[in-house]
Amino acid sequence: MFISFEGIEGSGKTTQVELLIGVLQAKGHECVATREPGATEIGLGIREILLDSAHSNMLPLTELLLYEADRAQHIHDVIKPALAAGKVVVSDRFSDATTVYQGYARGCDLGLIERIHQIVLSGLRPDLTLILDLPVETGLERAWQRIHSRSGDLPEDRFEKEALGFHERVRQGYLTLARNEPDRFRVIDASGNPQSAHKDIVKAVLHREGNEGR
Numbered sequence: 001m002f003i004s005f006e007g008i009e010g011s012g013k014t015t016q017v018e019l020l021i022g023v024l025q026a027k028g029h030e031c032v033a034t035r036e037p038g039a040t041e042i043g044l045g046i047r048e049i050l051l052d053s054a055h056s057n058m059l060p061l062t063e064l065l066l067y068e069a070d071r072a073q074h075i076h077d078v079i080k081p082a083l084a085a086g087k088v089v090v091s092d093r094f095s096d097a098t099t100v101y102q103g104y105a106r107g108c109d110l111g112l113i114e115r116i117h118q119i120v121l122s123g124l125r126p127d128l129t130l131i132l133d134l135p136v137e138t139g140l141e142r143a144w145q146r147i148h149s150r151s152g153d154l155p156e157d158r159f160e161k162e163a164l165g166f167h168e169r170v171r172q173g174y175l176t177l178a179r180n181e182p183d184r185f186r187v188i189d190a191s192g193n194p195q196s197a198h199k200d201i202v203k204a205v206l207h208r209e210g211n212e213g214r
């Protein structure tokens, strides 16, 4: 099974991936927790380029192609081998992030993104995508707290520095995708405490697992 987590900045994906992996492992599943960008050695270099706020002049097309380059390597090195070995793959972001961030929010052509996805994904699609949804103001406040608490590391804040309108387009983009493909997406209320979002996530995953077993 392939599960992806999506959401705006500060939606709590990293915590929720960890909590879900704990539940799945306790049920006896072998799991791989992964993320985009940066799950491979090549991807880590790409992540650094993408998130460095010194690169404020990066073209939208450059940004789009770098995310896709990271993804091609990620699928080949991590996701496909894990799925072939029967493991559950839980990814902190996947291709929907590109559709929403580079497409809906940045304005890259959605048809172009779709065509690139046909090449890069060659049919690979998450079985379940969990969108952690909350107001952008709340998410950004949490994201900035996290960035400030990590003094010493290179700041990964190029996207957090985008205007509120950008993040609102990201949020609305995810909600649009969820409306268009209700079988794959579940929207989780992430505005409250992590435990209550976790409960809803486990319910959605067990429901999907039950349906797959039929």
Ligand code: TMP
Pocket: 009, 036, 037, 051, 067, 092, 093, 094, 095, 096, 097, 098, 099, 101, 102, 159, 160
């Ligand atoms: P993260 O904060 O979830 O680690 O993601 C890094 C940033 O990259 C985040 O601001 C969202 C952005 N992003 C895109 O713009 N497009 C993509 O395809 C992916 C995977 C992430």
